Amino acid sequence: MANSQFAMAVHVLTMLATNCDERVKSNYLAKSVNTNAVVIRRLLCDLHEAGLVVSRTGYSGGTCLTKDPKNIDLLDVYEAVSHGEVFSLHKQKPDQDCPVGKNIEAVLCNLQKEIDEAVRTKLSKHTLSDVMELIRSGESVSI
Amino acid sequence: MANSQFAMAVHVLTMLATNCDERVKSNYLAKSVNTNAVVIRRLLCDLHEAGLVVSRTGYSGGTCLTKDPKNIDLLDVYEAVSHGEVFSLHKQKPDQDCPVGKNIEAVLCNLQKEIDEAVRTKLSKHTLSDVMELIRSGESVSI
DNA sequence: CATAAGTGTAACAAGAATAGTTACAATACT
DNA sequence: AGTATTGTAACTATTCTTGTTACACTTATG
Incomplete structure (x- = not known):
């Protein structure tokens, strides 16, 4: 994985987990991730296909988790966004x-x-629940 | 790692291991890997910096392993060629x-x-010795 | 010494992947 | 009707990876 989709996905899902009582806007997520809202929406599309989130269009639209953060592990996230492997095989077929x-x-x-x-x-x-806990403890240390 | 340097490196080192009594030409390696000799020489450069091979220039030049294949593990190879990580972090710093x-x-x-x-x-x-053995057994099966 | 066969390396081109951006249709609330 | 929002297409910029040409330098051989 040369892309940062996994990192962004964990970030976004953690945001959703900490705002699980509301529909979170792509614009709000984009600010936290420091990118464009369209990039976030593309990512949310992958997460939706993986069954991790649901979105609603229109006025007061936005995105929510579909599950309890305790029941989302980082492998779910990895599978939702990863297309590659840890290392690549040959691009050209070797001499047979x-x-x-x-x-x-x-x-x-x-x-x-x-x-x-x-x-x-x-x-x-x-x-995802573990990640939230780490975020929280990191926050409390830094105050 | 989005590149195939690790795959090429294992390939090249296996070639060197199976021809350990001679100095192997970059041209010969390039044919087996199915790429350009310069690509191979660039790779050999990394492997040399990692202390895995030595090369000689000039007439009857070429490259040899510096160690017994039993004493080269794939982590050595990984470290010689990998610059990245398994997944990337954020490209833009998140909102602090x-x-x-x-x-x-x-x-x-x-x-x-x-x-x-x-x-x-x-x-x-x-x-590397294990890899050679697997190559050999694969070969015998396919005959 | 001249020549041939190599490596080392710089410079450039091509292609793919990634992320950023703009634009706009579709949707849903007020 | 008007506004806020997602979904998505299209385009651009950037970076990474590989392939390619070119050439200086090195070494053996006749």
């Missing part, structure tokens, strides 16, 4: 006439899966 | 007047470290 070229892709592909699984396992251990 | 914006970076940074550590641990468990 070379023994190494012929077999290296399969080896790396398995490694990729193993690494990705490790990442997922780690991510699944943290919930 | 927002409690979430103010603290989210630290939270994500810690998460990043935790994930990266998990990835490193996995990578450190595989040596």
Whole structure:
């Protein structure tokens, strides 16, 4: 993942979690993330497809979480926004006439899966609720 | 890592390991990887800085491993070529007047470290020698 | 010594990915 | 009717990655 969508997604979801009693505007989220509201709306679209949020258009529209933050883990977020893998395989197919070229892709592909699984396992251990708690404690320390 | 440098590096090092009695030409490596020799030489430059290979210029020049493949693990390779992290943090600094914006970076940074550590641990468990063995067994199966 | 075969590296082009921006239709409340 | 908001398309700017050409420098060989 070369993009910061995961970081933005966790940020946005934490904002929604701390404002769970209202429909939060994309404009408000954009200010906190320090980006454009359209960028946020695009991200919310992915999160909606993953079933994590619902939005409403029109006057007094906005976005809410669909679940309790305790029941959203960071793997859910990762899956909602990530399209890539931890490392990329070859862009050009290696020489199939070379023994190494012929077999290296399969080896790396398995490694990729193993690494990705490790990442997922780690991510699944943290919930949005945990993130909120860390934010809160960070806040109290800095006051 | 959005680039395929790690994949290319493992490929190249495996090639060197299977030709450890000679100085391998960048041109030969480029053919197997299916890219340009300059791309390979740039990669070899990184691997040299990491102490994994030595090259010689001039007539009958080329590149060799500096160590036994048993003593090169994939974490060495990862560290030699990776500049990024598993996921990116915010590109723009979040709003410091927002409690979430103010603290989210630290939270994500810690998460990043935790994930990266998990990835490193996995990578450190595989040596270049293991990769060679997998390549060999893949080869024998396909014959 | 001249030549051939290499590496090292700079410079540039092409392409893809990412994020930012503007614009506007559709929607929903007042 | 008017206003606030999302959804989404279209375009731009920037950056990253790779590919390519070019050439100076190095080393072996005849």
